[in-house]
Amino acid sequence: MALILTSTSFTHHGTIPTRHTCDGKNVSPALTWTGIPEGIKSLVLIVDDPDAPDPDAPKMTWVHWVLYNIPPDVSGLAEGVTEKKLPPGTLQGMNDWQHTGYGGPCPPIGRHRYFHKLYALGTMLPDLQIPTKAVLENTMRGHIIANTELIGCYQRQSSG
Known part of the structure; x- marks a missing residue:
């Protein structure tokens, strides 16, 4: 079975609802995954926008969101999940607003793509003390058993 990441908030390549953006409540979308391979020790979630x-x-x-050491028996994250409601043992990395947690789409111009990337690792990562995406990706290298992505799109309404 393949690793699959889905959301009840938006479809693959669909539009991310305003409530998940800086124009709304800026809450994280609900995410669900299936097909975790046998022997996985942890999961990593990175949400980023390559169109900036x-x-x-x-x-x-x-970078919008960085989570790692998500337990492999967890099958998703609820909409609007806060740090206190993350699965036990889950650690956070730094986003490009220089804080932890979810930061929703807020593109200055045009329709951007937001990649929600899930990685299944054969190891539990050490506490990296709020790593950047680059540090986390470097640490994950050689431990990725499977990965998948879900892409959502968003364009702000013009004020004119």
Whole structure:
């Protein structure tokens, strides 16, 4: 069975609802996964936007959410999950707003893609003390057993 990541909030390549963005309540979407391979020790979730700042001229990938050491027996995250409601043992990394937790889409221009990437690891990672995405990806290298992604899109309404 393949590792699959879905959301009741949006479909793959569908539009992310405003409530999950800076234009709404800025709460994380509900996420569910299935097909965790045997022997997995932990899961990692990274949400990022490779279209920043402008999809017609991207210059960077903006990191929205970093979670690691999610227990393998957990099958998802509830909408609007807070730090206190994360599964026991789950650790957080730093997003590009320089804090932990979810930061929703807030694109300055154009329709951006938001990659929700789930990794199944054959190890439990050490406490990396609020790592950046780059540090986490480097630490995961060689331990990824399976991965999948769910892409949502968002474009802010023009104020004109």
